Amino acid sequence: MIEPLLNCKDAELTHNTQKATPVVLSTRLRLARNLLGTPFPERASLAQRSDILSKCSDHLSGLGKMKKGSFFEISELSDLEKQVLVERHLISRELCESQQGSGVYINKAQTCSVMINEEDHLRIQFLKTGFHLKNVWKQIDRFDTELEEHLDIAYDSEFGYLTACPTNLGTGLRASVMMHLPGLVLSDQMERVIRAVNQLGITVRGLFGEGSDATGHVFQISNQQTLGEQEGDIIDRLGNVLKTVIDHEVNARFKCLEDSRSKVLDQIGRAYGVLRNAHVVNSAEAMNMLSLLRLAVDFEMLPESNRAEIDRFFIECQPGHIQHATKSEIEPDERDVCRAKKLREELGSLPALDFDKLADLT
Known part of the structure; x- marks a missing residue:
């Protein structure tokens, strides 16, 4: 249908x-x-x-x-x-x-x-x-x-x-932005950021809203107040907060590279290898490893042209999409096998990670 x-x-x-x-x-x-x-x-x-x-x-x-x-x-x-x-x-x-x-x-x-x-x-x-x-x-x-x-x-x-x-x-207006924040998560700064934005009337939720987990280092950040404020003011206030969060995320990424360069590169390399070769991958694993591949694009270790494909997998590797592709409701273990197969087939053409690119960024 x-x-x-x-x-x-x-x-x-x-x-x-x-x-x-x-x-x-x-x-x-x-x-x-x-x-x-x-x-x-x-x-x-x-x-x-x-x-x-x-x-x-x-x-x-x-x-x-x-x-x-x-x-x-x-x-x-x-x-x-x-x-x-x-x-x-x-x-x-x-x-x-x-x-x-x-x-x-x-x-x-x-x-x-x-x-x-x-x-x-x-x-x-x-x-x-x-x-x-x-x-x-x-x-x-x-x-x-x-x-x-x-x-x-x-x-x-x-x-x-x-x-x-x-x-x-x-206003009845809820404005939200889906943000990819691996730097803040890996540097253990995310909780502090959440507390700070909450004090400004901004809420932070997981990928699918209230009550969901922030798998893949993906968060929804949105306004809480709808009464007593014009729509344009809500948009401006949220936008200013989000620009600050973006700045903190970018700084956190470079801080991670300065403090734990080998660890970050190892995580990216392992994610690249697993996604291209694994035969069993659950949805949480897929999200977290795709997050690291997206970070590789941000670090120019993978071409910018691969970003849209990686972003698409954030959605298409979810349990419902995997089952719908097989035309049947299958058990979690079988879903994990189908997900891994999809990732192997569709990410098999990715170029090799260019670790030398990081020298130009740090």
């Missing part, structure tokens, strides 16, 4: 060839919106939820951004299909567990997905590879404006946009 989506060669997070920054993997902005005079999804009856789903999906289909997009009712997707969409960051784990009358509309390039009847009637999110907070904000703001021309959205002059959870009141 989701095969056309997965086979799309224009997908932003899996087939984007634009140059990403060394530290930032992707940018994601999400808006929470609700229809005026209609109960929030958890309080709505099945008939009301179905009516909301039909009404919202009809309006979304008429928007230019959704041309040639795909609509899925969650109740009609298998557990495996839902898992794949979560791994692509196109739906939330909460939507997977929702009642009947929920769905998602995803545009062809997978840069925009709109969840219907998750916690709120509409959860609109825009994605883009790299560090593009202001650019993505302009896109989602235009989309939101166009959507409000067709739907009556619940808004209060004092509290702003009304949402099911009070933490989303006001």
